[in-house]
Amino acid sequence: MTRSRRSVLGMMGAVPAAMLVSSGTAEAGIPDDLRPGGSYDRFVAQLAAEDKFSGTVLLSHRGRPVLSRAYGMADKQLSIPNQVDTIFALASASKPFTALAILQLAQQGKISFYDTLGTHLDGFPAEIAGTVTIHHLLTHTSGMGDLLGNQEFMAKAGTWTSADEVMTELMKIIRKEPLAFTPGTNNRYSNNGYDTLGAIVAKVSGKPFYDYVREHIFAVAGMTRTGFYTRPEWLSDRRIAHPYTMDTSGQRVDAVRTAQGAARMFIGTGGGNGFSTAPDLVRFACALTDGKLLNPTYTELYMSPKVPQRPRGAADPAFQSFIAYGAPAPIANNHRLFTHGGGAAGESTNWTIYRDLDWCGVILSNYDQIDLAAIIDRERNPIVSL
Secondary structure (H helix, E strand, O other): OOHHHHHHHHHHOOOOHHHHOOHHHOOOOOOHHHOOOOHHHHHHHHHHHOOOOOEEEEEEEOOEEEEEEEEOEEEOOOOEEOOOOOEEEOHHHHHHHHHHHHHHHHHOOOOOOOOEHHHHOOOOOHHHHOOOEHHHHHOOOOOOOOHHHOHHHHHHHHHOOOHHHHHHHHHHHHHOOOOOOOOOOOOOOOHHHHHHHHHHHHHHHOOOHHHHHHHHHHHHHOOOOOEOOOHHHHHHOOOEOOOEEEOOOOOEEEOOOOHHHHOOOOOOEOOEOOEEOHHHHHHHHHHHHOOOOOOHHHHHHHHOOOEEOOOOOOOOOOEEOEEOOOOEOOEEOOEEEEEEEEEEOOEEEEEEEEOOOOEEEEEEEOEOOOOHHHHHHHHHHHHHOO
């Protein structure tokens, strides 16, 4: 990373949005649609004015901010507004951190991608322990399912009161879940698979999953506000946005203070709900592409397409969908992307690294049921048209 990139990123969490979008940050070749006052900026502002968006958006080019905006309230009860460096729950958009931890351990020779699950974890039935591989787990081709449909998990998740209890009890339930298909024969998104990868990180590294990613990913990348915050921290830390979910009456309610919040897990897992800020996610993108988190060979291995995905709706020849290790890696208009989104009650998130174009886009919202796809399109289309 260059000296200028480091200096700009060092300021991003500490200065007002107006400074971040000054004319000095824009470079030649920036599409007008993406500049301050452009169509993307106006589109998100209109959504916020209609209370259809609350959160922050950030666009960076070559590590420098092009557009940074924050809208709505982080905590309505305490009248705390969202800011550029507000911390948001990421939902599944933190899965790539789990995959990156696995890639780091593989780079060190501690994991092979064709190690079976049973190589590292005990207690799984033989038909799972001996057939599901690290590669399957990383690419959502393991046949493992999703605990969000498991009644035992839904009943117990809110009762766990420590990180150790979350990991221990979660894996007890996952070990009892059958496979939906023979590993490697299909592709189905699996939270269970990434929860299991988090447990493998802990077992192989010899330290809690949360400590490993904090020390080897967040600290190395300079992600000073990123972490796996606990439910009590979510309630007490004024830097963290509260999630506002739409109830059956159409009103938005605080999804962490209410009874619904009491049912949330004490802490996130390898499967999701780490927390981060828009500037920290740009720092992550820069550290990754600058080779600070993996060597160049393993960076390419991490980010390159592995498994093709069927298109949703009508096929678009300009957009081909793939899964990499940890995130979708689509090809859009002949450009390579690495991206992940997430959604939960009061959470809508997405970040994208435009690999060939040196752009990064971040969308973090503490509302659910927003038109996230439309916001992504407004960000993405001008970039991949370059």
